[in-house]
Amino acid sequence: MAQLQLQRPIAFFDLETTGVDAAKDRIVEIAVIKLIPDGSRHSWVKRINPEMPIPAESSAIHGIYDADIADAPTFKDIAHELKQFLHNCDLGGYNSNKFDIPALAEAFLRVNIPVDFKTRKLVDVQQVFFKKEARTLSAAYSFYCNKDLINAHSAEADVIATIDVLEAQLDKYADLGKDVNALHDFTGGDDFVDYARRMVLKNGVPVFNFGKYKGQAVEDVFRKEPQYYDWMMNADFALHTKQMISEILNKMLLKNK
Incomplete structure (x- = not known):
């Protein structure tokens, strides 16, 4: 069995949520x-009261109903404990770059706890699978692990399956490399500006990744259409997206002084 080479801990995680919108839905x-360089593992599993009803269609997928989390802590209650557990860890998951990391960052921002996942290496096992075979997690587990x-859709079972799939991928694909840096690069963790990937870096410059200005530099758009910034700030974008466009605008204004 191939072993992931670690310079520091990596925390694989999975979220079950009220829906699939990282900006609106709740955990x-x-x-x-958490995988430690010495080979040990540490687990942290919590049910969380989302402070909103869980839609029936979501409960049908993950099996968690309002009654199950009525007495559970809120995210605010556990946020500092979770942040400490993730301290100095790289992050991994299945579809984590597109959903779990943006949703987790949004949850921290809602309770006014700053996090900076850009300083972490991000390993999205789904991207390895999609670039090599293209399947779901259940299919990946069957394909790579023959199980x-x-x-499925129990958060802990999904995390365990994700780690098993990655270990099988390391065995199968010699060109992946065995360290987190190589996996981070392969799964495309460096090109985003905001966690929701409404903006990405192109030659080091933030450009929009959606809508009528897709591919255009954010600063250029704000110069020619300042009201686009106001529209984004008032629209239903993720808090981190709004935070990043504000930083870009402020830097732009400072340069023009």
């Missing part, structure tokens, strides 16, 4: 398994 369960994924 109802989080599971983290059926029991309790």
Whole structure:
């Protein structure tokens, strides 16, 4: 079995949520398994009260209902404990770059706790799978591990399956490399400006990654259409997206003084 080469801990995690919109929906369960360079593992699993009703269609997927989390702590209650557990860890998951990391960052921002995941290496096991084979997590587990994924959409079961899949991928693909830096580069963790990836870096310059200005430099858009910034700040974008466009605008204004 191939071993992931670690310079520092990496925390693989999975979120179960009220829906699939990282900006609007709330976490109802989080599971983290932290891999330590000495080979040990530490787990942290919590049910969380989302402070909103869980839609029936979401409960049907992950099996968590309002009654199950009625007495659970809120995210604010556990946020500092979770931040400490993730301290100095790189981050990994399945579809984590596109959903779990943006949703987790949004949850921290809602309770006014700053986090900077850009200083971490990000390993999205789904991207390895999609670039090599293109399947779902259950199919990946079957394909790489020759097992059926029991309790899919239980956060802890999904995290365990994700780590198993990555270990099998390291065995199967010699060109992946065995360290977190190589996996981070392969899974495309460096090109985003905001966690929701509304903006990405192109030759080191933030450009929009959506809408009518897709591919255009953010500063150029704000210069020719300042009201676009106001529209974004008043629209239903993620808090981190709004934070980053504000930083870009402020830097732009300082340069023009």
